[in-house]
Amino acid sequence: MKIAVIGGGLAGLTAAAYLSEQPTVTGVLFERSPQLGGRAFTYEKAGFTLNYGAHAVYGLDRHTISVMEKELQLSFGSRQVDKRKVMYEKHDQLSPAPLDFVNLMKTDILSPRQKMRFAAEITAIITNIHQLKHYPTLGHYLADSEADENVKELWEHLVCSNFFITPEDARKVPGHVISKYYHNLFLSQRPVNYILGSWAVITNQLKSKMEQSGRWELAMQEGVDGIRYEGGRYVLTTKLREESFDNIVFAMPVQQIIKLLNDTPWEPFMTPYANNKATEVMVYDVGLSQVVARPFSYISDMNNKLFITDVSATDHTLVPEGGQLLQGVAYLSDDFDTEQERKAYLDERTARMEALFDKHYPGWRDAIAVKRVSKKAMVQSVKNIAGNKLLPVRIENMPFYFCGDGCQGKGELAERAFSSARDAAAKLASAARAGLPELVGI
Numbered sequence: 001m002k003i004a005v006i007g008g009g010l011a012g013l014t015a016a017a018y019l020s021e022q023p024t025v026t027g028v029l030f031e032r033s034p035q036l037g038g039r040a041f042t043y044e045k046a047g048f049t050l051n052y053g054a055h056a057v058y059g060l061d062r063h064t065i066s067v068m069e070k071e072l073q074l075s076f077g078s079r080q081v082d083k084r085k086v087m088y089e090k091h092d093q094l095s096p097a098p099l100d101f102v103n104l105m106k107t108d109i110l111s112p113r114q115k116m117r118f119a120a121e122i123t124a125i126i127t128n129i130h131q132l133k134h135y136p137t138l139g140h141y142l143a144d145s146e147a148d149e150n151v152k153e154l155w156e157h158l159v160c161s162n163f164f165i166t167p168e169d170a171r172k173v174p175g176h177v178i179s180k181y182y183h184n185l186f187l188s189q190r191p192v193n194y195i196l197g198s199w200a201v202i203t204n205q206l207k208s209k210m211e212q213s214g215r216w217e218l219a220m221q222e223g224v225d226g227i228r229y230e231g232g233r234y235v236l237t238t239k240l241r242e243e244s245f246d247n248i249v250f251a252m253p254v255q256q257i258i259k260l261l262n263d264t265p266w267e268p269f270m271t272p273y274a275n276n277k278a279t280e281v282m283v284y285d286v287g288l289s290q291v292v293a294r295p296f297s298y299i300s301d302m303n304n305k306l307f308i309t310d311v312s313a314t315d316h317t318l319v320p321e322g323g324q325l326l327q328g329v330a331y332l333s334d335d336f337d338t339e340q341e342r343k344a345y346l347d348e349r350t351a352r353m354e355a356l357f358d359k360h361y362p363g364w365r366d367a368i369a370v371k372r373v374s375k376k377a378m379v380q381s382v383k384n385i386a387g388n389k390l391l392p393v394r395i396e397n398m399p400f401y402f403c404g405d406g407c408q409g410k411g412e413l414a415e416r417a418f419s420s421a422r423d424a425a426a427k428l429a430s431a432a433r434a435g436l437p438e439l440v441g442i
């Protein structure tokens, strides 16, 4: 069986690495840009290692990357973010984020009675008896809940920070999604970790697996721009070639898949996914020539919905001797009538972000060695809120396979890319082993 994987991000590389273990499968991975990694692309600048998307892994011991570590014999180091230095700031008051029972007891954002209430909520999530899973959204649950406003705000803020979304969107996340996510996270012994050395440590190994198999080709700077069905096979076109395959794995953001399948016989299958909105944030990365302050590992501003991570406090491998790498992220609303309104909003978010840096990292402006600001970075191609529809790994009566962070799978963000890709590869591998012609051409 000859397979094409379109997209060389975390999802495409994962799918191809798994498939490269199948002796009867050959393949080509097409990547339109000059480098692999997609939104997890890593680059070096002035001695700093910068990621486009950050490399925090939530619930490492229960995460798909740990399954892949065993199955694909990956090797990587990781380090836990110091939970005692993860802070929430509310009305100028700093307090440990209630990530576990120890922090929960220490936090000042809840009264003793509210702490008991929140502890009971965590226990119910862990034991899987929380009513939240029966509610269409977090907002519906909170409206019904008799909890105090502070407890409701805490729920909302937790979801904002793990899903990278605004409070308005947090209220739209389905109850079953939240209860599953936090069931996993609260049970984890390793809630927030960094892969030491960035995502490149993973992507390099996935690439090596493909190359070592001798059955896979990497087609770099070859964006796929056309697809058709001909003679029982799928023909892909790029600016350099036309090649036919038995099956295709689409490993790109859902919006780009829809674009590629426009004006093909498969366009109608994509209609239910056409109105999905992506999760977008503003990212403010600064590499500093020296450590200007290290009051915490992570500070989340509850009033303004933005956070700063001292990435190098956990992953020291990313900075030159004595340097510091800070990443600011602001959740973004996507509801604007005019471009002017959107621009004013982004300017306001930037000013607030810089004010948060000024407050906790005095002197940061004078120590800047590297700076990268992106006012619109796509964290997840489909925001996991009611009204949006994640793309299944397979769509009934459609021949292709889909993976990426906009697809159905376990977890959110990069975990969704890994888990959907692993699933797509497993389905294709079992078809290849059974010798099934996985072709349902139109």
Ligand SMILES: Cc1cc2nc3c(=O)[nH]c(=O)nc-3n(C[C@H](O)[C@H](O)[C@H](O)COP(=O)(O)OP(=O)(O)OC[C@H]3O[C@@H](n4cnc5c(N)ncnc54)[C@H](O)[C@@H]3O)c2cc1C
Pocket: 006, 007, 008, 009, 010, 011, 012, 030, 031, 032, 033, 036, 037, 038, 039, 040, 052, 053, 054, 055, 056, 057, 058, 222, 223, 224, 225, 251, 252, 253, 256, 260, 281, 283, 377, 378, 379, 380, 403, 404, 405, 406, 412, 413, 414, 415, 417
């Ligand atoms: C600011 C930010 C912070 C983040 N932080 C975290 C975090 O801490 N933890 C976490 O788990 N996740 C995080 N993420 C999310 C994570 O980076 C993404 O979920 C993940 O990288 C998505 O991988 P993917 O393979 O699904 O998609 P992509 O990375 O988008 O890969 C798709 C690839 O397909 C290629 N492509 C597209 N069209 C074509 C075509 N026609 N032909 C050939 N190639 C094509 C693209 O060039 C790209 O390389 C963050 C993201 C951002 C932006």
